[in-house]
Amino acid sequence: MKEVHFYFKDLKVWQKAMDFADQVIQLTENLNTDKNHFRLIEQLESSCASVAQNIAEGKGRHTDREFIQFLYFSRASLYETTTLLNLFQKRKWISDITLEKLEEMAFEIVSMIKGLINSLK
Numbered sequence: 001m002k003e004v005h006f007y008f009k010d011l012k013v014w015q016k017a018m019d020f021a022d023q024v025i026q027l028t029e030n031l032n033t034d035k036n037h038f039r040l041i042e043q044l045e046s047s048c049a050s051v052a053q054n055i056a057e058g059k060g061r062h063t064d065r066e067f068i069q070f071l072y073f074s075r076a077s078l079y080e081t082t083t084l085l086n087l088f089q090k091r092k093w094i095s096d097i098t099l100e101k102l103e104e105m106a107f108e109i110v111s112m113i114k115g116l117i118n119s120l121k
Helices: 012-028 038-059 064-090 096-120
Strands: none
Touching: 012 038, 012 064, 012 096, 038 064, 064 096
16 A cells, blocks of 8 residues: 655644644533534634644645645634633633633644744745
């Protein structure tokens, strides 16, 4: 059987983004909400997954310029995710400690994305 290898999986930033998405999705499975806010929860899940998805899609493009554009999309999705997490904390659906932990992960990913963009320019 032929071994298949996707090179985006070698990127540490993609690996971190996958871990981040996994943590956020796990969080949504146990949200402490008194009402059903399905659209916000779905948006949070979508935006956190989009971080790694855009890195992978960009890596599959033909030029560094295209890859950089998808890294910017990835960063934007990370900012969207962080904003939603702050809203969830403000609504007391997640704790201050949970928000802090996820923001630390997000900041590390943003820094890695920035470094990758700078290395490609």
